[in-house]
Amino acid sequence: xxxxxxxxxxxxxxxxxxxxxxxxxxxxxxxxxxxxxxxxxxxxxxxxxxxxxxxxxxxxxxxxxxxxxxxxxxxxxxxxxxxxxxxxxxxxxxxxxxxxxxxxxxxxxxxxxxxxxxxxxxxxxxxxxxxxxxxxxxxxxxxxxxxxxxxxxxxxxxxxxxxxxxxxxxxxxxxxxxxxxxxxxxxxxxxxxxxxxxxxxxxxxxxxxxxxxxxxxxxxxxxxxxxxxxxxxxxxxxxxxxxxxxxxxxxxxxxxxxxxxxxxxxxxxxxxxxx
Amino acid sequence: xxxxxxxxxxxxxxxxxxxxxxxxxxxxxxxxxxxxxxxxxxxxxxxxxxxxxxxxxxxxxxxxxxxxxxxxxxxxxxxxxxxxxxxxxxxxxxxxxxxxxxxxxxxxxxxxxxxxxxxxxxxxxxxxxxx
Numbered sequence: 426x427x428x429x430x431x432x433x434x435x436x437x438x439x440x441x442x443x444x445x446x447x448x449x450x451x452x453x454x455x456x457x458x459x460x461x462x463x464x465x466x467x468x469x470x471x472x473x474x475x476x477x478x479x480x481x482x483x484x485x486x487x488x489x490x491x492x493x494x495x496x497x498x499x500x501x502x503x504x505x506x507x508x509x510x511x512x513x514x515x516x517x518x519x520x521x522x523x524x525x526x527x528x529x530x531x532x533x534x535x536x537x538x539x540x541x542x543x544x545x546x547x548x549x550x551x552x553x554x555x556x557x558x559x560x561x562x563x564x565x566x567x568x569x570x571x572x573x574x575x576x577x578x579x580x581x582x583x584x585x586x587x588x589x590x591x592x593x594x595x596x597x598x599x600x601x602x603x604x605x606x607x608x609x610x611x612x613x614x615x616x617x618x619x620x621x622x623x624x625x626x627x628x629x630x631x632x633x634x635x636x637x638x639x640x641x642x643x644x645x646x647x648x649x650x651x652x653x654x655x656x657x658x659x660x661x662x663x664x665x666x667x668x669x670x671x672x673x674x675x676x677x678x679x680x681x682x683x684x685x686x687x688x689x690x691x692x693x694x695x696x697x698x699x700x
Numbered sequence: 701x702x703x704x705x706x707x708x709x710x711x712x713x714x715x716x717x718x719x720x721x722x723x724x725x726x727x728x729x730x731x732x733x734x735x736x737x738x739x740x741x742x743x744x745x746x747x748x749x750x751x752x753x754x755x756x757x758x759x760x761x762x763x764x765x766x767x768x769x770x771x772x773x774x775x776x777x778x779x780x781x782x783x784x785x786x787x788x789x790x791x792x793x794x795x796x797x798x799x800x801x802x803x804x805x806x807x808x809x810x811x812x813x814x815x816x817x818x819x820x821x822x823x824x825x826x827x828x829x830x831x
Contacts, residue, residue, distance in 0.1 A: 468756050469703035473710030475763045479738040480711045484718030486731045 520687075558690065559618040563609045564682040567646035568653050568675055570598065574639045575670035587669040590639050592625040594671075595632070597662055598643060599623065605655035607647040609683040613637040616686040633688060649677040730771045733785050733792075737766040740792040743799040750806045766792075 460466070534548050555561045572595075575588035599617055602610055610617040615632040622631070629636045645652050653675055656662050666673045723731050741763040748754040770788040777784035 466702060466706065469706040470710075471756060471760055472703075473707045475738075475741075475760060476707050477710040477714040477717075478764075479735070479742070480714030481718040481721075482731055482738070483735055484715055485721040485723050486728060486735060488718070488721065489723040489728050489731075 523687075559609070559616045559686045560690065562682055562685050563646055564680055565608070565646045566649050566679060567607075567609075567644060567681045567683075568649050568677050569681060570641075570643040570645070570656070571672075571674045572598075572639065572641040572643065572666075573672040575672065588671065590630075590641060590671060592623050592630045594662075594666075595630065595641065595643075596623050598656065601655050601662060602643075602645045602647070602652055605647065605651045607645040607652060609644075609646040611644050611683045613642055614684055616683065618686055618690075620690075633686065644681050644683050646681065646683055653677060729785065730774050733770040733774050733788050734767040736789060736792045737770045738763060740795050740799075741766055743796050743803070747799045747802050747806075750803060 534551070552561065556563060572590050574590055595612060599610055599612075612623070612632050615621075615635055615637060618633070621633050624631055626636070629638050631637070656675060663673055663675070741759065744762065745754065745759045748759070770785070770792070773788045774785040
């Protein structure tokens with residue numbers, strides 16, 4: 426009797442277990458559908474997509490705007506002018522300080538050179554090297570070139586571009602002078618060194634990072650005859666300028682002074698290779 | 701409850717996705733106008749919800765459609781050298797203000813009704829107490 430009951434119970438349980446499993450799947454699906462419909466999950470996900478789009482775009486835009494507000498855009502013109510004047514004053518002060526320091530160095534050099542002949546010869550060497558690298562004022566025979574933009578009426582000129590003196594013109598002149606054996610060149614007081622850059626920055630030209638503008642005054646020390654003829658050669662630079670009305674004037678001088686480079690020279694990455 | 705959680709989840713996703721993205725400066729004008737269109741649609745949705753005439757399809761089509769048209773206007777303006785996007789900006793912002801005024805009125809009316817109702821209920825209670 427007991428065994429029978431147990432077996433029946435087991436059978437019942439088996440059948441109970443089996444049937445509901447199949448039902449459960451369908452029921453679950455229906456339940457899920459009901460759940461989605463009751464809670465309006467589809468609507469909310471669609472709304473959520475809209476919210477996603479808004480937040481996404483909003484945050485991205487905030488990122489960009491905060492990134493692109495650089496110093497120049499954020500500041501007004503007046504503030505920029507203030508900054509410029511402050512920087513100019515600072516520059517002048519630093520220049521004065523630099524001059525003082527250089528004087529002190531000079532003093533040490535002269536004191537030292539009085540002491541012994543070895544140091545004397547060394548200081549001579551230093552002077553020579555400084556003159557070669559453009560850190561000393563130099564004087565001697567040479568030519569002075571003045572260059573100015575054309576006065577030609579715009580209708581007469583081939584193009585307004587060609588009436589102006591460009592950075593390329595200055596580079597061409599410097600190259601020409603160097604090839605004719607110029608020993609020192611300066612443009613509007615800016616000494617041309619081995620590291621000098623002459624480039625166009627908007628409406629002005631930068632030489633050694635300093636703005637220069639027309640009229641240009643180019644001084645070159647060297648054999649005046651050779652220097653002048655290198656520019657005056659037929660089909661050369663002067664001919665090219667006269668075609669466009671750019672005013673160029675070359676004078677030979679017995680003695681001109683080319684002033685020194687007043688910036689800082691030095692290596693930060695380069696090292697001397699010991700032989 | 702479920703809905704709020706879902707929407708917050710999507711907002712979180714948007715935040716995470718947007719944090720790592722920088723829109724090119726040339727495109728930022730388009731994005732700004734699209735944001736304005738989005739905000740305008742949301743205010744419209746709130747008004748519709750308060751008037752009990754909210755329709756998800758209308759809302760979603762307006763949400764993305766308005767933004768698209770605004771972007772097209774900016775694009776066209778840039779091509780024609782006319783700041784047409786200003787039209788979108790003006791329309792969206794005026795609609796925003798008018799929608800806000802509607803929201804304000806409905807909300808104020810509702811609160812006024814509530815106050816009146818609560819007073820009435822109090823008076824009724826007092827009357828019953830007196831009796």
